[in-house]
Amino acid sequence: MAQLQTFEPFDCEGDPHSVGSRWIKWKRGADAEPLDNEGKEVDVYQVAIQKLDEYFAPKQSFVYERHLFRLLKQEEGEKFDKFLIKLRNQSSKCQFPDDNNLIDQITEKCRSVELRKKILMLGDTVTIEKIIVEANTLEMVERQLHEYQRPAQNLGVNKIDIKVNKFDKLNAECTRCGSKRHKADNTNCPAKEKGIFKNNVEHEHRNARRKIFLKCQQNLNLIRRNSKLALKLTTYFI
Template identity: 50%
Template structure:
């Protein structure tokens, strides 16, 4: 029992209006402590009281007339000490005044009903009520904060008891907490949907898409950038508004311009043989062995069977030849593709869109390509570090997956 925590000293200098109630609570804690430690000798009980209460209470005790007496067989020194301290800290008040305080008591906002009931019971013990439970019920009906509880009590009528009121109050408070939980969760979900910042001035840059400045902003990151879609300067790909026809016209013009700038040795790249042919003046059309690859976003992707192996290819209406990238070529070989006339290198030159350097051709092969019921023999060129496999215009037309121009009108219509 010696391991029990010590009591706090009694606060003698606190609020004088609550001094009596504080003394009653501290005295109750002292009696519990004495019972737990097994101290039952009156003189020792008085010593524990004075020791735990502190110096301030000791000063009051030794100055109260008749408080400190010698122990005899006829007197209980602990009981005498407590009675004298009761007279000092909790002088008796008028029952009328205590009842007045009781009638003023009400349930505070956010106060649980159980705490409100405890306060009512503590005060009613000082009021000398003849019908204590009835007075408690009357005060609860008048001063409880829950209108739902008030309705329940009135519904029960004369059969109402304190125990029934406690049960109804706990049920109502539990439901209210659950409803608040639903409301908080609903508010969180709404906030998640509405967290996107608004743009009150409706400002948006048509170059980079930023909502924080317009397209006249000097420090716009897209102002000097080249678009990956159309090749024009001054905007990002995500904000590109260049039409398909204009992109194709620009791509063709760039291809012709790049072909004119090529050196003679570049045109024989891949053959391994130097050329001694004289340099001819550039013409308006590129040399016949120059192939231009114009992969545009609108090109359609289709599943083809090349040499018995399924691969995805893009229909490139701007290319005359069929292109296989090196990764797809490795995939075809690993799946035992059936090919013929396989050759290393090539005398053909391939130019990518917007590039001044030709693509590196690893070699070529011939294979049967099939799309649905249509089958055609075709030649394919393998490009190193290629990004996509392309199905050329001629092969696509033969496989009936690409039509150029308008079909003749049906005369029967």
């Protein structure tokens, strides 16, 4: 006789609400253990299992488990694989005969309209495997589309910056004297030799500009007077 592997005894004193599902799980492990029943007319193990089924099964409310199953839905931002795991775990407590209830719940409670459309298009040929393929494909395409949109968003920001820069250029003024007719690096700026910059204290800036303006006016008037005098002298000698 082969040596039997030992496993933990079933805990029938635990949570009464989960005793049914725990019993089914424990029984599944017990079924995997080899038993030596050769030469016996009655399978003692099967008789014991049958009696225990009759005892524990009524304590598990399949109606309630199916109610919990119907409440499951895919949450916002939840991956399809995680949603499917939730459904599978709960469906194992409902003893559904096939995957039809699983398929119906996915169709009704998934967040993707495109996935729901794909399932309806498959019709009676739909299977869990096909739904998994479609769901993973849609999620991958969604990620790729998101990546495509990112450069477009960055381009929009750059366009705004360009417009602002153009506006600044049109309204640029000399940082030395404040004139809009030239920039600070212009060699003809009257404030260049003064070492004055626009970012000085505001009142100093205004005073400097006024002094420069007055100086320029004086120089201009002097030039005009000299020009008139030169013109008179030229006319006189001619």
